[in-house]
Amino acid sequence: MSWKHSFSTSIGKKLQMSFTGLFLILFLLVHCYVNAQIFWNDGGAKFNEAAHFMGNNFLIRTTEIGLFAFLILHIVQGLALWAKNRSRRSVRYQVTAGNKTSPWYRRSMGLLGTLILLFLIIHLSKFWIPNRYAQTFGSGELNLYTRMREEFSITWVVLFYLGGCIALAWHLVHGFYSSLQTLGLTTHKYKKMINGIGIGFSIIVPLVFALMPLAFYLNWII
Amino acid sequence: MEHHTIGLTLKVWRQKNNKAKGQFETFNVKNISTEMSFLEMFDVLNEQLVAENKEPVAFDHDCREGICGACSMYINGRAHGPWHNTTTCQLHMREYKDGDTIVVEPWRANSFPVLKDLIVDRSSFDRIIQAGGYISVNTGNAVDANSLPIEKHRADESFAAAACIGCGACVAACPNASAMLFVSAKVSHLALLPQGDPERKIRSVNMIEQMDKEGFGSCTNIGACEAECPKGISLENIARLNREYLGAVFSGDSQNA
Numbered sequence: 001m002s003w004k005h006s007f008s009t010s011i012g013k014k015l016q017m018s019f020t021g022l023f024l025i026l027f028l029l030v031h032c033y034v035n036a037q038i039f040w041n042d043g044g045a046k047f048n049e050a051a052h053f054m055g056n057n058f059l060i061r062t063t064e065i066g067l068f069a070f071l072i073l074h075i076v077q078g079l080a081l082w083a084k085n086r087s088r089r090s091v092r093y094q095v096t097a098g099n100k101t102s103p104w105y106r107r108s109m110g111l112l113g114t115l116i117l118l119f120l121i122i123h124l125s126k127f128w129i130p131n132r133y134a135q136t137f138g139s140g141e142l143n144l145y146t147r148m149r150e151e152f153s154i155t156w157v158v159l160f161y162l163g164g165c166i167a168l169a170w171h172l173v174h175g176f177y178s179s180l181q182t183l184g185l186t187t188h189k190y191k192k193m194i195n196g197i198g199i200g201f202s203i204i205v206p207l208v209f210a211l212m213p214l215a216f217y218l219n220w221i222i
Numbered sequence: 223m224e225h226h227t228i229g230l231t232l233k234v235w236r237q238k239n240n241k242a243k244g245q246f247e248t249f250n251v252k253n254i255s256t257e258m259s260f261l262e263m264f265d266v267l268n269e270q271l272v273a274e275n276k277e278p279v280a281f282d283h284d285c286r287e288g289i290c291g292a293c294s295m296y297i298n299g300r301a302h303g304p305w306h307n308t309t310t311c312q313l314h315m316r317e318y319k320d321g322d323t324i325v326v327e328p329w330r331a332n333s334f335p336v337l338k339d340l341i342v343d344r345s346s347f348d349r350i351i352q353a354g355g356y357i358s359v360n361t362g363n364a365v366d367a368n369s370l371p372i373e374k375h376r377a378d379e380s381f382a383a384a385a386c387i388g389c390g391a392c393v394a395a396c397p398n399a400s401a402m403l404f405v406s407a408k409v410s411h412l413a414l415l416p417q418g419d420p421e422r423k424i425r426s427v428n429m430i431e432q433m434d435k436e437g438f439g440s441c442t443n444i445g446a447c448e449a450e451c452p453k454g455i456s457l458e459n460i461a462r463l464n465r466e467y468l469g470a471v472f473s474g475d476s477q478n479a
């Protein structure tokens with residue numbers, strides 16, 4: 001069985017979702033850690049230092065390319081899976097079980113993912129794109145801390161970011177468990193632990209992210 | 223339990239054949255004993271229809287004791303009705319109250335085409351079994367059952383997976399119409415035993431291949447299958463199938479068509 005074939009069967013596609021998803025989870029952790037430097041409340045000194053490192057380190061910039069490749073694969077494969085799975089039941093049920101047989105978020109990964117994608121487009125266009133643009137063609141790196149303060153003084157932006165964090169949290173609750181189930185790790189012995197870590201991660205990381213716009217908006221930090 | 227009789231309104235899917243476009247038909251049944259099974263209630267309905275010179279409702283059934291998996295009915299949005307770990311033939315009418323309306327649909331999945339009314343064609347499951355759900359044994363006398371020692375908990379787990387009756391409720395309940403729980407049960411009960419070893423590397427690969435070919439959806443770990451399975455087949459079996467598959471494709475010696 002060739003590699004290409006191994007990854008194109010239904011389990012193979014799940015494996016693609018799982019590997020890329022786990023990589024994105026790792027990225028979230030790093031991103032969260034770096035951005036949490038704003039909470040030192042030192043006018044962004046520590047944060048800008050970390051952001052400067054992330055934006056200029058050769059290895060990290062190379063990984064960034066991989067990150068985008070994985071992100072795109074995750075999105076394209078995810079949407080394709082959603083469409084394909086929907087087409088497997090052409091005549092739909094008159095009455096459905098709803099939440100009686102499965103929690104809503106497990107059935108709504110496509111929708112939650114799409115919401116996160118919308119968030120991501122706005123998010124990148126506010127920070128990442130202008131910064132890389134300025135770095136390459138303009139007058140050098142932007143002060144991302146100042147930029148955060150400007151953006152997060154606008155009410156709709158803050159609300160939009162909170163919405164993005166909520167969608168992310170629900171997506172992660174299922175995504176974390178699901179990716180490890182796909183790798184076959186959710187055995188009797190590890191299931192409880194994996195679920196616990198997954199739920200913890202899905203609450204803590206989006207919560208820390210959500211506190212960032214709030215901290216600026218409510219003037220918790222200068 | 224106290225016995226009494228009830229009357230019901232039934233909205234049942236009627237479809238002449240595989241090609242025809244189906245529709246719901248509404249019936250009223252009276253004098254249904256709460257001691258009856260759901261299928262016996264359908265027997266009453268069908269006798270009523272025969273007496274009226276109408277075509278009875280076609281539905282699948284065989285053992286009527288919860289072990290064959292034939293009795294596929296999607297009842298008020300639930301595979302085999304609302305009871306946990308229960309087939310339609312074991313669902314009893316004491317669940318319902320006088321005057322209730324019950325919507326009964328066939329399993330709906332493109333891989334389970336409707337043959338007539340509530341009967342669907344589940345031969346796609348047979349073809350998945352043929353692709354890998356077997357073991358090679360020598361012919362001749364049966365070997366002594368105790369010649370091969372098997373750990374107790376492995377035997378138990380294998381037995382639990384072997385309890386799958388191939389009813390298809392997992393596919394019916396899955397929003398993706400995926401057959402992963404069924405395939406995982408069939409792979410698991412063999413993978414856990416030494417007898418399953420010779421074909422181990424090709425079994426999961428070939429069965430998954432056939433499952434895809436039959437047009438089932440992909441598993442997204444929703445878990446509705448586990449909730450609706452009459453035999454309590456656990457999602458841990460799907461994790462095991464995923465491991466079997468990974469083991470097969472990464473080991474480099476899995477060969478198949």
Ligand code: SF4
Nearest residue numbers: 386387389390392451
């Ligand atoms: S896994 Fe359960 S629901 Fe699926 S076919 Fe087997 S017994 Fe039926």
Ligand code: FES
Nearest residue numbers: 286290291293311
């Ligand atoms: S008729 Fe055999 S399980 Fe219901």
